[in-house]
Amino acid sequence: MLVTGQASTEGTASGKVILFGEHAVVYGSPAIAAGLDRGARAVVTRQPSGPSTLRLGDGTVVADASSASDLGRAFSALLEVAPAIPPVHVEARCDLPPGGGLGSSAALAVSIARAAEALARSGEIRPEEGAAIEARVLARAAAWERIFHGNPSGIDATAAAQGGIFRFTRAEGARPITPRHDLVLCVGSTGHPSSTRTTVELIASQHAKDPVLVKRSIDAITSIVGNAVLAIEAGDMRALGDLMNMNQLVLSGLFVSTSELEELCALARSAGALGAKLTGGGGGGCVLALVPPSFRSDGTRDEAREAESAARILDAWRGAEGHYEGFCARIGAGGRSETRGAEGGLS
The missing domain is CATH 3.30.230.10 (Ribosomal Protein S5; domain 2)
Incomplete structure (x- = not known):
């Protein structure tokens, strides 16, 4: 604008x-x-x-x-x-x-x-x-x-x-991709900045040493992305969460994840997230956790229950030893997105 x-x-x-x-x-x-x-x-x-x-x-x-x-x-x-x-x-x-x-x-x-x-x-x-x-x-x-x-x-x-x-x-x-349903995501921060340049150069170095191994990882991610587009358009949130977990596994194999990122992902899944992965370059930074959707009997979204599910994930992060901070974002099917803060959230 x-x-x-x-x-x-x-x-x-x-x-x-x-x-x-x-x-x-x-x-x-x-x-x-x-x-x-x-x-x-x-x-x-x-x-x-x-x-x-x-x-x-x-x-x-x-x-x-x-x-x-x-x-x-x-x-x-x-x-x-x-x-x-x-x-x-x-x-x-x-x-x-x-x-x-x-x-x-x-x-x-x-x-x-x-x-x-x-x-x-x-x-x-x-x-x-x-x-x-x-x-x-x-x-x-x-x-x-x-x-x-x-x-x-x-x-x-x-x-x-x-x-x-x-x-x-x-x-x-x-x-553009038109999702069938809004995506509700929790975004959690490790508290440590990431450097895209550093992690991009790390993978470039791996590619120079073992191009076949890196190509296999890239091919795996390409397949995940193709299936994720279908899941988003179909509104299959459970499949989307599984694909997030798969993408995180491949990124971990490329050595761009960290112990804090892995902990945030594990905490989110244990608190009910359908899937979790790092977002961006890795080596620090943030993770995404997919909040399970809730529907009323008439088929409309129950945003109050979704907020409760998101709060459990945010609470799990804040209650961990690292006292991780986060916020919840709803990404709309109409191309809109709104971000909701949480006490102690990112600003």
Whole structure:
């Protein structure tokens, strides 16, 4: 979304979860992702002269391609994608934990890029320009993401820009998926940030040493993704949970899981989750747990009972030795998503 004004413009973007297919997507296989309604917001204001500056939290960085700061280099890379953005000051905030695998970096990039694009055009964007501008937004976000992640697939930026649930490949981009029923997910955090660049490079190193083994894992994940699309469209939540567990097993075999991620998954399953897996790069970050759906006698969803089921999972995480935090997200069949906080949840 873009909000325009005379001297400044505002852009917003979604966070994301990867339901299936992380890491395999880097090698051309499909993945399934969904947008969250919590994400990032940026306000961009013109400056009479350079350099461009970005204030995020309590710190401010300068756009500088040679900066010692990754953030400063990423900000510079985003602004320098042709046509370059003239000097600006950006005030940005993100409601996602950094390094959690929830797309905080891409959400920031997309929100900044959207606001900057609108400002560069004095807020006057004709409807026929929309597709071209969104393509530039994604190009700017990709330039930003390469600084942090090395070889990103593009799935985070796509989720940040469009939300909803979609199947994604690097070659074909995003194809929307219409779920038969809402998906109710608990998202739990290890409390330790993950580095997508590190885990992507880890698997690349494994691939160089034993390409056959890594290919088998990627083929397994590809098969899981194909079946997951069918399960989502059919509303088969039990099958979807089983597929989540299978995907987690393959990711563990690729050494991108951790003891904390495994504990969060085990706690969620023991508390009633239909399935659980890491989301994002691994090596830390967050897990997803699928809450069992509840239906009334007339076939409508019993959201109160689903909330009780989600609360049991969140309580299991908080009561563990690690005192893990989390929140519940409902991803709608109509492409909407809403996020519900919990006491002690992520913010």
